[in-house]
Amino acid sequence: MPELRHDPIQKRWVIIATERGRRPNDYPRPEQEIPRAFCPFCEGNEGKTPPEIRAIRRDGSAPNSPGWKVRVVPNKFPALRIEGNLDRRGFGIFDRMNGVGAHEVIIETPRHDLGMADMPVEDLAGVIWMYRERLADLLRDFRFKYVLIFKNHGAAAGASLAHPHTQLIATPVTPLTLSEELISARDHYRYKERCIFCDVIEQELELGSRIVLANETFVAIAPYASRFPFELLLAPRAHHHSFAEIGDGMIHDLALMLKELLFRIKKCLNDPPYNFLIHTIPNVRTPPKRAGYWDTITVDFHWHIEIMPRLTSVAGFEWGTGFYINPTSPEEAAKYLREVEL
Amino acid sequence: MPELRHDPIQKRWVIIATERGRRPNDYPRPEQEIPRAFCPFCEGNEGKTPPEIRAIRRDGSAPNSPGWKVRVVPNKFPALRIEGNLDRRGFGIFDRMNGVGAHEVIIETPRHDLGMADMPVEDLAGVIWMYRERLADLLRDFRFKYVLIFKNHGAAAGASLAHPHTQLIATPVTPLTLSEELISARDHYRYKERCIFCDVIEQELELGSRIVLANETFVAIAPYASRFPFELLLAPRAHHHSFAEIGDGMIHDLALMLKELLFRIKKCLNDPPYNFLIHTIPNVRTPPKRAGYWDTITVDFHWHIEIMPRLTSVAGFEWGTGFYINPTSPEEAAKYLREVEL
Numbered sequence A, B: 001m002p003e004l005r006h007d008p009i010q011k012r013w014v015i016i017a018t019e020r021g022r023r024p025n026d027y028p029r030p031e032q033e034i035p036r037a038f039c040p041f042c043e044g045n046e047g048k049t050p051p052e053i054r055a056i057r058r059d060g061s062a063p064n065s066p067g068w069k070v071r072v073v074p075n076k077f078p079a080l081r082i083e084g085n086l087d088r089r090g091f092g093i094f095d096r097m098n099g100v101g102a103h104e105v106i107i108e109t110p111r112h113d114l115g116m117a118d119m120p121v122e123d124l125a126g127v128i129w130m131y132r133e134r135l136a137d138l139l140r141d142f143r144f145k146y147v148l149i150f151k152n153h154g155a156a157a158g159a160s161l162a163h164p165h166t167q168l169i170a171t172p173v174t175p176l177t178l179s180e181e182l183i184s185a186r187d188h189y190r191y192k193e194r195c196i197f198c199d200v201i202e203q204e205l206e207l208g209s210r211i212v213l214a215n216e217t218f219v220a221i222a223p224y225a226s227r228f229p230f231e232l233l234l235a236p237r238a239h240h241h242s243f244a245e246i247g248d249g250m251i252h253d254l255a256l257m258l259k260e261l262l263f264r265i266k267k268c269l270n271d272p273p274y275n276f277l278i279h280t281i282p283n284v285r286t287p288p289k290r291a292g293y294w295d296t297i298t299v300d301f302h303w304h305i306e307i308m309p310r311l312t313s314v315a316g317f318e319w320g321t322g323f324y325i326n327p328t329s330p331e332e333a334a335k336y337l338r339e340v341e342l
Helices: A120-138 A178-193 A194-205 A248-268 A316-321 A332-337 B123-140 B176-192 B196-207 B248-268 B316-321 B328-341
Strands: A003-006 A013-016 A054-057 A068-074 A088-091 A096-100 A101-109 A147-153 A165-171 A211-214 A216-219 A232-236 A274-281 A304-310 A324-326 B003-006 B013-016 B054-057 B068-074 B088-091 B095-096 B102-107 B148-152 B165-171 B209-216 B217-221 B234-237 B276-277 B304-309 B324-328
Touching: A003 B123, A054 A101, A054 A120, A068 A120, A101 A120, A120 A147, A120 A248, A147 B316, A147 B328, A165 B165, A178 A194, A178 A274, A178 B316, A194 A211, A194 A216, A211 A332, A216 A248, A216 A332, A232 B234, A248 A304, A274 B316, A304 B316, A316 A324, A316 B148, A316 B165, A316 B176, A316 B276, A316 B304, A332 B324, B054 B123, B068 B123, B102 B123, B123 B165, B123 B248, B148 B196, B148 B248, B176 B276, B196 B209, B196 B217, B209 B248, B234 B248, B248 B304, B248 B328, B316 B324
Parallel strands: A013 A324, B013 B324
Antiparallel strands: A003 A013, A003 B095, A054 A068, A068 A101, A088 A096, A096 B003, A101 A165, A147 A165, A147 A274, A211 A216, A216 A232, A232 A304, A274 A304, B003 B013, B054 B068, B068 B102, B088 B095, B102 B165, B148 B165, B148 B276, B209 B217, B217 B234, B234 B304, B276 B304
16 A cells, blocks of 8 residues: 655655555666766866865965865856845736846866765865855855755756766845745744754654664654665754854864765765755844844754655656655665665 | 746746747657557457456447557556555655545547647547546545546657557555645635636737637646746637536637647757646545645636656756756747648
8 A cells, every 4th residue: 555644844645556566676877977078177177167265275275276175066057146145026916036146156176977876084184174154254245145055966856967066156146945834843843942954863763763873963864764675764853943154173073964865865876966955044144124934933943964866757647736646665675775775 | 147037826936947948849859769569549459458347439449449549558667556545644754545536547539649739639539538537536436536538649748658558547645746726726816806827818819929829718827937948838718727627618628729739849949759738626525524735725826737748858957946947948849830821
């Protein structure tokens, strides 16, 4: 019998279609590949990207030249533009705003073929350190309400370049999915005076069957109501509401955890396309005169990373309902991932 | 400058990235094709599907034999099962329910290669008539809170068989996307004492730039905050809350409109993969003892069909935020579709 499960945070129902019970090798590899071409992200090609915003350079080399370890550049085809003031207005029944925001690319390594799963831990810590730096910097701009850090790996996950990179988009509004999570967290906190994420993590740690990995600082869970097969939630075990405020020790622990998780996914599922994204609090530094709805009620949030291998396609039913059909139970997914030999 | 637009019904923000301004031919055709194989939906192969639930047969032929025009069968690999009672229970912080529901396939024609865009209008009217019949029948089952009718056309839209067919899934809960629309409609009605869909349709008809097609009964709009390029909203011009209650005259007008829209999409975008889905009110026939939240407040809803050509891929940003980036403005999309020569 299939089972319906409800996610108390994103408020979605998911059908766990256990009878279809698919194992890791039952998911066909997508045929679509990123075409091989000149790579503007490789060391030596710095002139082919817009001028760099920031880089980690150990040898004191000049900006926009070789010698970097992590390099941040504006997206050449940005979805939003950094210039201009917010201009929010009505249009009859609709609302519009000019497309002010930021769209950056964090090039994770000078090496074209060195993915996060295989990178030395200290290099991955450098990438995460750069996430925090760019996030903290952009949050100083009061026009931006939210900054999403996300990674598309593989063509089927939306990547157009194979060279390992992460993207960052700062938006002048709080996106719907975040509002939904913030409302759930606030409602739960008002009712229970506890964080909903802390409660979920505690229940999962007690039970154990959906835990993939845990160290002292972080835990990785196959969520109870996983929308996608082998979806993972990676979160700090203690309550932390802002990714912009993580310390250097936490960055190291996160790098250890993220590398191992991505390695297990790569090995278990034959290097699948995947997305990951960081959910943190909206920009609460907005000055009082311009304070938005979320500014006072976000300490009840708990930052986390969602990792989504792209193994199934999303069709009419999912678009029409916000309901998902998942052919691998999270308990099975966690088990397969735990059993990967390192 | 890109523009941000807000959908007042689904409460999503969309980035209309006008500078990327893509024309119909700028969208690459997906390479993925449905493999050619034995087709269980073709006339003569009735024994290869589960026994039929209902059919339109003009010649008095026997069930599960040739001679049908439209044929409804259970899905061979159903996401939900028709047998069993609802068993809703908690699991610590989570909610679960057994997977009771219905999953049917409406085979639109005995002909393997006759899509809706090319079918005679009276045949398409027969398909829509069958939608209404199956919907009305399933709504008599109080276990089902919602019935979604949807179509996946082409591999990239999630279809695994090429033979023209529509699916129907009855769920024991009201899905999130519907709740969102119902809340918007209710809030607007409380505030304005008008239907939010009627207001949107009126504003669009006055302005005209996003209207693709209109007849006396229906209107097709490229929505102001379209998530996807060439996305369309097809709705009755007058206020109707339930698809299960449409009359035969309306079915004919809808068939005319749907055929022409799908033909324009096919010609304009080179037969793209697409999804369409019907949004109607949840099951309000539930007896009072088991009345759900929506049962008394759904006459302010307005049924409609969403049509979504699948031209772009959905990546990390969209999954992470519920925010969409659309490279073709709806004004341009409407113009291209209006200009198609029939």
